[in-house]
Amino acid sequence: MGHRVPHVTHYLTEHFADPGYTTLSGYRAQGGYETARRVLAEQSPEEVIGTLKNAGLKGRGGAGFDAGLKWSFMPRDQAGPSYLVCNADESEPGSFKDRVLMERGPHQLLEGILIPAFATGAATTFLYIRGEYAEPARILQRAIDEATAGGVLGSNVLGTGFAHQVVLVRGAGAYICGEETGLLESLEGKKGQPRRKPPYPAECGAFGRPTTVNNVETFCHVPHVFARGVDWFRSIGTEESPGTTLFGVSGHVERPGLYELPLGTRLDEIIFEHAGGVPGGRKLKAAIPGGVSMPLLPAGHLDVPMANEFLREHGSSLGTGGVIVMDETTCMVRVGCVISEFFRDESCGQCTQCREGTGWLHKLMLRIERGGGTEADLDVLEDVAGKMEGQTICAFADAAAWPVQALLRHFRSEFLEHVRAEKCPFPESFEL
Ligand SMILES: Cc1cc2nc3c(=O)[nH]c(=O)nc-3n(C[C@H](O)[C@H](O)[C@H](O)COP(=O)(O)O)c2cc1C
Ligand code: SF4
Known part of the structure; x- marks a missing residue:
């Protein structure tokens, strides 16, 4: 198992500085929705799932489950509707990547939804967003409306004959509604209390129907995998964890912010090179690699590549990539x-x-x-x-x-x- 980190550093955020990128015309000007149109017109659902499995895209919502494998669990021979859910609850303290993905690239997310919607045969995607995200919700609703009016969503998606709608649902601000079955309960109008599993959502999800739940960032990677191919995607990051991810760095650093970097970038590189290190010449004491649920690492263990297969050896995990840095004054x-x-x-x-x-x-x-x-x-x-x-x-x-x-x-x-x-x-x- 090799560890290679080439120089491709960003594709998700490449156009985020362009305010026009949030509009349908601005997104299309960058070639947006061409990949989805091509995939829906030319490939079978099985081919799409096969490609994603080969790409090895891991879910970015915390557990790191293989996205293509998850899509393959959806039954294709059942009468009645099946659903896709985009998990935009993002309540993990230290995590703010999904907010930026939704605010700066709403159409990238919608294009990322269309491809698995087609592959899993879902007619509707519920985009469940945390209640506090009022501004991202407004931006997304505008993008959904524009996409529907422009024939990107609706009864004839991009002229391919596939029908799909995206319904935005706002939560009421509970961390547990980010857990996928707590989310499904909340979506159905009930108290957000996780369900016993099995059955898993692919068998019995939203409203008792087969459902796939993926994180916002997971969807956003999808068009890039199909636009540039599996080999390109697998050339970034590590063998087990391909692609980039968005590291949200907060706490005692000079330049807190969001950094899109290949998976496998070392934690100390993220903290010292990208985020500028600890202010005031103080020493670093510890860092949480992926949001508060993930075990923290003390200084001295920070030369670890940020991918699950390496973090596991240090008793931790990538989680949501929310890096929280603590200096020597921290109790x-x-x-x-x-x-x-x-x-x-x-x-x-x-x-x-x-x-x-x-x-x-x-x-x-x-x-x-x-x-x-x-x-x-x-x-x-x-x-x-x-x-x-x-x-x-x-x-x-x-x-x-x-x-x-x-x-x-x-x-x-x-x-x-x-x-x-x-x-x-x-x-x-x-x-x-
Ligand atoms: C307590 C708890 C909170 C969670 N919160 C979120 C969340 O806010 N956003 C998210 O995408 N996944 C969250 N998850 C993970 C989801 O249950 C689910 O695994 C994820 O949405 C699947 O997406 P992925 O496969 O694309 O990563 C949470 C899990 C637990 C146990
Ligand atoms: S389902 Fe159980 S473990 Fe999960 S939040 Fe509720 S009480 Fe805690």
């Missing part, structure tokens, strides 16, 4: 307080391990931070986190446990310092 127990408070507030409450466990993690973190913790509390933290993993209806409980386990793995001595000093030894750290 790691406060980091634990902030993260565990988020998960406590966002648990949907169906599973005891999650509902109670997230509350306990937060309570213990806060007690240690305020100087009232004991050494035994560290063991309880570890015990509670361990019992939350792999036990629940959805992966939220795992996502709540992992950051705590990583904090204890890498910064146990700092937790002990709090216990022994009976106060926080980091007065310069951010305030709770």
